[in-house]
Amino acid sequence: MTADWYKYATGYQIYPRSFLDTNGDGIGDIQGVIEKLPYLKQLGVDFIWINPVFKSPNKDNGYDISDYQDINPEYGTLDDVRELVDEAHALGLKVLFDLVVNHTSDKHPWFCASRSSKDNHYRDFYHWVEGKEDCPPNNWKSFKGESAWTYDETTQSYYLHIFDKSQPDLNWKNPKLRQAIYDMIQFWFDFGIDGFRLDAISHLQKAAYDRQVTDWEGDGPWGPFMNVEGIKTYMTELKALFDANGALTVGEASGVRSPEASSWTGDGGYMTMIFEWEHNARDADNHGSIPDFIAVLNRWQKDMDPGGWCGLYLENHDIPRIVQSFGDGSVAASKAFAVAYFLLRGTPFIYQGQEIAMSGLHFTELSQLDSVTVRDVKAYDSYIEKGLTPQEALDKVSAWSRDHARSPMQWDDSPKAGFTSAEPWLMLSSNYTERNVKKALSDKNSTFYLYQKLIALRHESKLIAEGHYCPVDEGNAAVFAYQRILGDEELLVMANLTRHTALLKLPDSILENDWQEIDLGQDVSCETLTKELSLPAYAYHVFEKRQ
Numbered sequence: 001m002t003a004d005w006y007k008y009a010t011g012y013q014i015y016p017r018s019f020l021d022t023n024g025d026g027i028g029d030i031q032g033v034i035e036k037l038p039y040l041k042q043l044g045v046d047f048i049w050i051n052p053v054f055k056s057p058n059k060d061n062g063y064d065i066s067d068y069q070d071i072n073p074e075y076g077t078l079d080d081v082r083e084l085v086d087e088a089h090a091l092g093l094k095v096l097f098d099l100v101v102n103h104t105s106d107k108h109p110w111f112c113a114s115r116s117s118k119d120n121h122y123r124d125f126y127h128w129v130e131g132k133e134d135c136p137p138n139n140w141k142s143f144k145g146e147s148a149w150t151y152d153e154t155t156q157s158y159y160l161h162i163f164d165k166s167q168p169d170l171n172w173k174n175p176k177l178r179q180a181i182y183d184m185i186q187f188w189f190d191f192g193i194d195g196f197r198l199d200a201i202s203h204l205q206k207a208a209y210d211r212q213v214t215d216w217e218g219d220g221p222w223g224p225f226m227n228v229e230g231i232k233t234y235m236t237e238l239k240a241l242f243d244a245n246g247a248l249t250v251g252e253a254s255g256v257r258s259p260e261a262s263s264w265t266g267d268g269g270y271m272t273m274i275f276e277w278e279h280n281a282r283d284a285d286n287h288g289s290i291p292d293f294i295a296v297l298n299r300w301q302k303d304m305d306p307g308g309w310c311g312l313y314l315e316n317h318d319i320p321r322i323v324q325s326f327g328d329g330s331v332a333a334s335k336a337f338a339v340a341y342f343l344l345r346g347t348p349f350i351y352q353g354q355e356i357a358m359s360g361l362h363f364t365e366l367s368q369l370d371s372v373t374v375r376d377v378k379a380y381d382s383y384i385e386k387g388l389t390p391q392e393a394l395d396k397v398s399a400w401s402r403d404h405a406r407s408p409m410q411w412d413d414s415p416k417a418g419f420t421s422a423e424p425w426l427m428l429s430s431n432y433t434e435r436n437v438k439k440a441l442s443d444k445n446s447t448f449y450l451y452q453k454l455i456a457l458r459h460e461s462k463l464i465a466e467g468h469y470c471p472v473d474e475g476n477a478a479v480f481a482y483q484r485i486l487g488d489e490e491l492l493v494m495a496n497l498t499r500h501t502a503l504l505k506l507p508d509s510i511l512e513n514d515w516q517e518i519d520l521g522q523d524v525s526c527e528t529l530t531k532e533l534s535l536p537a538y539a540y541h542v543f544e545k546r547q
C-alpha cells in the first residue's frame, strides 16, 4: 500500500447505535457492523469510521466517555472489536475509531478523583477555578449557549465544559494528562486500529481564564477555545504518535480557516485530512443555501489546492440529511449531490444511509425526539404561546434535531426495516419501505450503484486523486461545475443542485477540447457541450478529455 493510498480511497461512517442490532435490544452493536462488512465491501469503500463505542453514560451518545479502553456493553466487548478488526482487515478494510480527547464524561474515574479534593493527583487533569456560586470565572459560553462553567460544591470551585456540563474539558496544559492520553492512543494502535477521527480537536487549547468574550457574533463566543495559540504543541506531539503508527487521521477542526487548513493537513501537517464545517451552514429552519454551499466548497478547494487535504462529506451524525436540508427530498437530488462532492480534491466519506438516499424523520410528538432538551421544551412552549399549531411548533423545534440523521438504517421493508427484532431505540423513517438497501440493490439506477461507480472511478484515477481543482463558471448559483487537471489529463464535472432548470456557461478553453462522457447512470447523456448549457433539475454529467 502506497503512502498516498487515502487519496484514492473512500471512507464510510458508521453510527453504531443505528446500524444493525444483532442481539434484539433495539440498539445497534459491533456484531452488526461485522455482519455488514461484506455489504460495505460490495459498495467498494476502503475504510470505516465508527462513532464512539467506549464505556459511556450516554448523555451524548458515546461522546461522554467513562472508560477509554473498554466497550459499552450495549455494543459488545473488546473481543467483538478484535473480531471486527480482524474481519475488516481480512476484507482489506481499515478501521478508524473516534478519538474524543477534548473532554471525558463526568463519570470518568479521572474526573471523579479530580472533583473529590483540591490536592489529588487528577485535580489538574481538568480546568478548575475556585470561586463563589453564581459568580463564574468569566463570561464564556458553551456550545449549548449556557455558561461554560459549572460550580461544584465539594471543592467550591468551577470546572470548564465547552459542551454539556456532563462533559468536563480535559486540561491539555498538564503534561501528565497528555501522557495518559497518548498511552491510551497507543493501546488502540497496538490493538490494530488504523487511525482516528479526531473529535473537537481544535478546542484542546483554552485561552487564559481572564479573557472575557466581547464579540458575540460569528465565532466570537467560541474564541477562547477555537484554535487558540499554543495548540500547535499538542498537535505536534499527537502527530509524532500518529506518524509512528502509520495512522490515518481526520480532524474535526472548526475554527481552522481555509487559508490555514492546508498547513494542518497533507504531508507536513498534523493530520491526514480535515473536515471543514462551513459548507454545511443552514438557517434556523435547517434550510441550506445552494449558492453558499457551492461558494464555500469552491473556496475550500482553492485554498487547499497547494497541498492540503480535505475529508469530503455531505452528511454525518450531527446534521439532518442533505436531501432534506439542501435538496427536495428526492432520489434525484441525492444523486446530484453525490456527483458534486465526490470528485472534488480530497477523500470522500459516505455516512450510513446516504447511499440509499435516507431522508430524515417526520415527528408528530415531542416525546419522539431522543435528543430533546429542556431548551427544546421551552422553545416548543413559546411557539405555542405565539400561536403556532402543535405540529408547526414541533417542526420548528425538531428542524435541527440530530435524530434526523440518527434514525435506524433501513435494510429492507420488513416491520423494523431489518434493523432490529425489537423496538428500535429511535423511530424509523416512514419511507423505509421505499428506501432501503434491499430495494436499492435490486435497482440498477439506485443511488447505491451511483456511489459504487464513483468509488470505483476514484480507485483507478490518478487524475481524481492528484489533479488540481479549477472552478468552472465560478459564481453560478445553481450548478456546481469544476475541472480536475493533471498535466494533459482533464475531467469536467457538473451538477445542477436545484429543482429548476439552470444554465451553465462554458468557456472556449473547455469547448475546444474533445470530451467523452463517463457513464454514471444519468437519465439523459449530454450529446454536445455548448457555450450555454441548459441542465434540467438535478442533472449531472462527468466528462473526461479524449487524448
Ligand code: NOJ
Pocket (backbone or CB within 6 Å): 060, 063, 100, 163, 199, 200, 252, 317, 318
Ligand atoms: C462532535 C461530535 O460529532 C458530536 O456528536 C459531539 O456531541 C461533540 N463533538 C462533543 O463530543
